[in-house]
Amino acid sequence: MLDDFFTRAIVAGVGVAIVAGPLGCFVVWRRLAYFGDTLSHAALLGVACAFLFEIDTTLAVFAVSALVAFALLGLRRTGSLSSDALLGLLSHSALAIGLVVLAFMTWVRIDLMGYLFGDILAVSRFDILAIYVGGAIVLAILAAIWHPLFAATVNRELAEAEGLDPAFADLVFMLLLASVVAIALKLVGALLVTAMLIIPAATARRFAASPEVMAGLAALFGALAVILGLFGSLHWDTPSGPSIVVAALSLFVLGLLPLPSGFRLGRAADGRARLSKGDGYGQS
């Protein structure tokens, strides 16, 4: 069944979407959209390094993204620049350095467009294996740190005061994000990775009543976007990566349509039952 390139593309894309969805929720909750952008732009530098040192692309991309993430954490701690400006600085310099380094290596012939916008149709069986094994590991680790990570997302000081370790959870989360960028690069490309993280999560927000449900829905919407996008790309002969993003956006826009009132997944029919005012202390 995996003989067909189109089937391989769908299997790989769905795998990436399932991993990107839950992580994307944290990107949305923690307002890390630009951070995700920075990591994925740095991925191009990773690609350049892979060619330079002749190592595996996914591994090199992961390493460079992780380095950029740590650099950002370190620079932010010194507090001299706003993290906004820092992100802009890191993001575009990493992208530019990557492009310059690739240009210097005249002996390698690479499809730059493939790395910028993805080339999902060139996915091999080995890539699929990497996506599913790597993705399973990422999800397992995310599940393990879910509790402290979510608590720290709601309120870092509260989590810390009550004995959790937000700093460790943050660190692990950065590494997971770097891995997803590495895994997803081949699919949608450096410029569109963040879209796979954010758009399905944003779509899921409206339908979810709990963080866990939102994570699940984000994975679902992501997978749906991949399938719709790939069929669209086949039908209209459009580039696959951008088509997936357009499909994800269409789902998001559809999700904005008015819903039957009170419709939410993961909650009893009526959200806010006000039976009686409690007899505790009043409010002004």
Place this chain on the structure above:
Amino acid sequence: MKHEKLAHPDEAPLISLSGAGIRRSGRWLVRGITFSIAPGEIVTLIGPNGAGKSTSAKLALGILKPDEGEARKRRNLTVGYVPQKLAIDWTLPLDVARFMRLTGRVDSKRIEAAMAETGVSHLASAEVRSLSGGEFQRVLLARAIARNPDLLVLDEPVQGVDFGGEVALYEMIRRVRDDMGCGVLLISHDLHVVMAATDRVVCLNGHVCCEGSPRAVAATPEYRRLFGDRAAEALAVYEHDHDHVHLPNGRIALANGLASAHGHADSCGHDHHHHHIHHHLEETSRQGAGASTGTDETGRHS
């Protein structure tokens, strides 16, 4: 009131700060903070805005690391924390039931009991973002109590609560302390009710300026300089529930304490450059009306 769980001198404190200070961009936010909380004890940090109350509490909780001095926390201490500010982002789908379990597993029965205690049982399925300020404050409190903490830390717990509610809230905190035997650290800039609801008051203004029982602290010149003379009356206003005498002229005198407190509360002689209101002549004469037995009223100098 059960007092068997109250402070025992030989029992290790839940948390203790000794000479703790923290510096940010070359400025000391707080310095020389020394206090500790024993199991079963209610300690209140008071002080004007910007006095470093929340900072001191965060030092005690280990959220901030001291740049000098020491902050100790008992091992495996379960903390219930009600932060001063907690904004829930729109993007976070979070209902009250899930919020109650935010930082750890909590038994459903405990959650129900805590929510009943603070009067928010009917909000269990409400989205946290949709709560009003007062409701959210009560949910925060229920969450902290449900954890069955060894130490309950409440940073300005009466925000958005009216005066009658305030009294009820402090009575509830005392009840929780009596039931669970936990230590309580209260933070307040408001003196009216909190002073009488507490075992020990630590008055902060960048450093500890005085410390002791509420009455002893209220009688110190430092306290008066910080809060003005009327603050001492605030204590009396609250205590009319418990032990007071109505004087024929309509004034209130305490049956126990204020007059005796003069000599006991001892404190450092810093000048705080705050509003010096110089009309305490009348005040001191008023306090003479009280009887004097306040042997437990010893203020401590730090």
